[in-house]
Amino acid sequence: xxxxxxxxxxxxxxxxxxxxxxxxxxxxxxxxxxxxxxxxxxxxxxxxxxxxxxxxxxxxxxxxxxxxxxxxxxxxxxxxxxxxxxxxxxxxxxxxxxxxxxxxxxxxxxxxxxxxxxxxxxxxxxxxxxxxxxxxxxxxxxxxxxxxxxxxxxxxxxxxxxxxxxxxxxxxxxxxxxxxxxxxxxxxxxxxxxxxxxxxxxxxxxxxxxxxxxxxxxxxxxxxxxxxxxxxxxxxxxxxxxxxxxxxxxxxxxxxxxxxxxxxxxxxxxxxxxxxxxxxxxxxxxxxxxxxxxxxxxxxxxxxxxxxxxx
Amino acid sequence: xxxxxxxxxxxxxxxxxxxxxxxxxxxxxxxxxxxxxxxxxxxxxxxxxxxxxxxxxxxxxxxxxxxxxxxxxxxxxxxxxxxxxxxxxxxxxxxxxxxxxxxxxxxxxxxxxxxxxxxxxxxxxxxxxxxxxxxxxxxxxxxxxxxxxxxxxxxxxxxxxxxxxxxxxxxxxxxxxxxxxxxxxxxxxxxxxxxxxxxxxxxxxxxxxxxxxxxxxxxxxxxxxxxxxxxxxxxxxxxxxxxxxxxxxxxxxxxxxxxxxxxxxxxxxxxxxxxxxxxxxxxxxxxxxxxxxxxxxxxxxxxxxxxxxxx
DNA sequence: CGATTCCATGGAATCGATTCCATAGATCCA
DNA sequence: TGGATCTATGGAATCGATTCCATGGAATCG
Numbered sequence: 001x002x003x004x005x006x007x008x009x010x011x012x013x014x015x016x017x018x019x020x021x022x023x024x025x026x027x028x029x030x031x032x033x034x035x036x037x038x039x040x041x042x043x044x045x046x047x048x049x050x051x052x053x054x055x056x057x058x059x060x061x062x063x064x065x066x067x068x069x070x071x072x073x074x075x076x077x078x079x080x081x082x083x084x085x086x087x088x089x090x091x092x093x094x095x096x097x098x099x100x101x102x103x104x105x106x107x108x109x110x111x112x113x114x115x116x117x118x119x120x121x122x123x124x125x126x127x128x129x130x131x132x133x134x135x136x137x138x139x140x141x142x143x144x145x146x147x148x149x150x151x152x153x154x155x156x157x158x159x160x161x162x163x164x165x166x167x168x169x170x171x172x173x174x175x176x177x178x179x180x181x182x183x184x185x186x187x188x189x190x191x192x193x194x195x196x197x198x199x200x201x202x203x204x205x206x207x208x209x210x211x212x213x214x215x216x217x218x219x220x221x222x223x224x225x226x227x228x229x230x231x232x233x234x235x236x237x238x239x240x241x242x243x244x245x246x247x248x249x250x251x252x253x254x255x256x257x258x259x260x261x262x263x264x265x266x267x268x269x270x271x272x273x274x275x276x277x278x279x280x281x282x283x284x285x286x287x288x289x290x291x292x293x294x295x296x297x298x299x300x301x302x303x304x305x306x307x308x309x310x311x
Numbered sequence: 312x313x314x315x316x317x318x319x320x321x322x323x324x325x326x327x328x329x330x331x332x333x334x335x336x337x338x339x340x341x342x343x344x345x346x347x348x349x350x351x352x353x354x355x356x357x358x359x360x361x362x363x364x365x366x367x368x369x370x371x372x373x374x375x376x377x378x379x380x381x382x383x384x385x386x387x388x389x390x391x392x393x394x395x396x397x398x399x400x401x402x403x404x405x406x407x408x409x410x411x412x413x414x415x416x417x418x419x420x421x422x423x424x425x426x427x428x429x430x431x432x433x434x435x436x437x438x439x440x441x442x443x444x445x446x447x448x449x450x451x452x453x454x455x456x457x458x459x460x461x462x463x464x465x466x467x468x469x470x471x472x473x474x475x476x477x478x479x480x481x482x483x484x485x486x487x488x489x490x491x492x493x494x495x496x497x498x499x500x501x502x503x504x505x506x507x508x509x510x511x512x513x514x515x516x517x518x519x520x521x522x523x524x525x526x527x528x529x530x531x532x533x534x535x536x537x538x539x540x541x542x543x544x545x546x547x548x549x550x551x552x553x554x555x556x557x558x559x560x561x562x563x564x565x566x567x568x569x570x571x572x573x574x575x576x577x578x579x580x581x582x583x584x585x586x587x588x589x590x591x592x593x594x595x596x597x598x599x600x601x602x603x604x605x606x607x608x609x610x611x612x613x614x615x616x617x618x619x620x621x622x
Numbered sequence: 623c624g625a626t627t628c629c630a631t632g633g634a635a636t637c638g639a640t641t642c643c644a645t646a647g648a649t650c651c652a
Numbered sequence: 653t654g655g656a657t658c659t660a661t662g663g664a665a666t667c668g669a670t671t672c673c674a675t676g677g678a679a680t681c682g
Contacts, residue, residue: 005638007638015662017639017663019661021639046449050367050637051363051427054640055639056639056640057641058667071382072388081409100396108404112404115359115361117363316668318669329633330630332669336670340628340630341629360669363668363669367668368636369671
């Protein structure tokens with residue numbers, strides 16, 4: 001209610017608001033005497049500067065936005081954690097938005113972040129670049145894409161090379177004697193979904209394995225579609241002997257239904273999952289995971305964004 | 312850079328800034344004609360109001376803060392998700408802060424949220440009420456505690472009744488014939504850690520099971536301490552035949568080491584975990600979980616907070 | 623028909639901090 | 653010693669939107 005302003009601080013310290021401001025931002029030259037009095041007044045009043053007013057005038061907010069498609073996806077939770085820690089180390093706070101895999105919510109949060117004049121935005125984008133995603137660049141708001149990209153939008157991005165991991169997974173399975181690998185793919189509307197699918201088809205072709213199109217199921221990166229994928233693949237006349245899931249949530253769904261069907265992973269069927277949930281493999285030692293290095297990704301994204309902000 | 316302001320909109324629409332503002336907030340009476348022209352101008356310029364300026368004048372930001380101890384903990388990731396969805400439904404956006412289990416970071420984020428003048432704060436508090444936690448209430452900032460409470464701080468809170476679940480788990484294990492239950496406890500510095508421990512000792516006493524103090528290991532709610540706990544408990548001269556973990560992350564640590572030791576859960580040893588990670592039990596059908604209903608908790612917390620904000 | 627209410631609108635003050643500009647005193651160098 | 657440079661400071665403008673207040677015109681009522 002009765003908020004404490006810099007004027008209250010200045011009055012108590014016996015200086016002007018201008019001087020108090022200078023002391024607080026440590027900017028220009030101020031006398032040790034003034035500094036001391038202002039510090040005492042701040043402590044006594046428990047003063048917290050109004051960030052809105054500060055940002056309004058100075059056009060810097062010392063904050064960045066991070067927009068992820070799904071906080072409940074452990075991959076993005078980890079990403080949120082590393083981005084936030086990296087940003088904090090550089091003096092920025094992170095505002096996290098959750099698109100919940102819906103373009104509409106993504107736009108809503110982007111608008112909010114733009115409105116709040118964050119200094120920059122890190123986003124794992126949904127969709128093909130419609131809506132507010134485009135506003136960001138036409139406005140010249142510093143932005144970095146992470147994990148995913150959007151065709152036709154020229155923004156620095158940090159992604160992993162899906163191809164390497166997929167290729168290794170496929171040849172690993174091939175070396176174990178599997179010839180029919182079932183692939184639970186991500187949606188073709190995301191760059192990661194497309195990239196990994198392309199890597200899979202290339203790797204399968206190179207290893208001389210079955211390229212039967214029936215062996216591919218298209219999911220949506222959420223767990224239910226992993227279950228559905230297993231179900232569909234196992235019902236084939238000639239079912240696969242190994243499975244490759246394009247992300248960890250779909251792997252969770254796959255594992256769940258395999259358990260229910262009492263099909264043992266590693267014995268009855270092989271399963272490899274893309275993405276890296278820190279403790280994921282711990283739960284099912286028979287499960288292989290293709291690691292993503294979320295830590296690096298988050299850290300690099302923050303560094304890149306700060307460079308863009310700096311110009 | 313060259314930001315578009317409401318004056319630009321007003322100029323293009325041929326009205327004053329005051330009228331443009333009224334149209335945008337839909338507040339007072341405005342002519343259909345003016346509404347139309349302003350809407351057209353907004354669309355043409357892709358205008359996004361500066362939230363800082365708006366909040367500065369109107370002292371409302373239509374945003375709430377949510378501060379969790381650890382985003383990577385799936386329980387809090389789920390909570391973040393439900394809080395955010397519930398808030399969005401009421402027209403509020405959520406700014407998520409991650410204390411990373413450190414009081415210092417908790418204070419940093421609380422200060423930031425206070426500075427940004429969020430309309431209210433939902434926090435799962437760390438510590439015993441030192442630092443900025445206290446500032447919140449002395450300032451009369453609407454706040455709600457969730458999952459945990461702080462003694463001596465009088466703030467509405469939403470918690471689950473740990474006692475019921477723990478009691479059921481203990482009697483379930485007792486009915487299976489277990490007499491020595493190992494308990495991997497949370498830290499006694501959190502209210503949830505204390506409450507669950509108290510419930511455990513009470514339930515064990517009531518069921519007439521062993522109250523050997525060696526059967527309790529005090530962890531810190533993070534996965535490494537779950538591993539350490541299993542290790543310590545199994546090395547006892549007279550080890551437990553069943554384990555109860557006070558949260559899911561410690562359960563993850565416990566499961567990891569049990570796998571490594573090739574001790575089968577459900578066969579060689581019983582394991583029940585408190586907390587509910589949506590798909591947690593799917594991974595290990597032999598694992599029982601005590602459900603928490605994160606959805607309700609998040610929804611209720613938001614409703615409560617909005618009531619506090621309304622007065 | 624004159625007076626009152628109502629509606630839409632513009633001008634101006636305002637929110638709280640930052641920052642430009644001016645000033646007064648201190649310091650410095652020739 | 654006098655003019656120039658520097659330092660610390662206060663006053664005032666400023667950021668962009670909201671909102672109080674005043675005004676003119678239309679509608680309403682007795």
